[in-house]
Amino acid sequence: MGFFHIGTEGLIHIPSVLYVAGIKLQREFAPTKLKPVHSLVISQSNDNSMKIADSLSKFFKVSVLTDEEALSKCEVVMQVSGDANKRVQITFIQFPQKMEIGPRITIKRVEWGQTK
Numbered sequence: 001m002g003f004f005h006i007g008t009e010g011l012i013h014i015p016s017v018l019y020v021a022g023i024k025l026q027r028e029f030a031p032t033k034l035k036p037v038h039s040l041v042i043s044q045s046n047d048n049s050m051k052i053a054d055s056l057s058k059f060f061k062v063s064v065l066t067d068e069e070a071l072s073k074c075e076v077v078m079q080v081s082g083d084a085n086k087r088v089q090i091t092f093i094q095f096p097q098k099m100e101i102g103p104r105i106t107i108k109r110v111e112w113g114q115t116k
Helices: 047-060 067-073
Strands: 002-007 010-024 040-044 076-082 088-094 104-112
Touching: 010 047, 040 047, 040 067, 047 076, 047 088, 047 104, 067 076
Parallel strands: 040 076
Antiparallel strands: 002 010, 010 104, 076 088, 088 104
């Protein structure tokens, strides 16, 4: 998965590529329809996910907070963490229930500084 900004000359590639190992869709999590989200922050749970969390924060222009800070400030947290296979997972958690609402994206690897 590559990221791009829109510039005056067209699309500008952001120099990193995320290789996705799997995606669990939102409809596989929530049995009912969810309300639209009006606030979002990013949280990260370990040092291995810090660089990805910071990059996503800059790209989406949202803050990186701890879960405790996020609880009082937002409706949904984009949580960046490691899984049992030492892969990075990006998932969405609804607060204050702390319920995973999806989607859940599992990252196989990241290539930093790659240009196109």
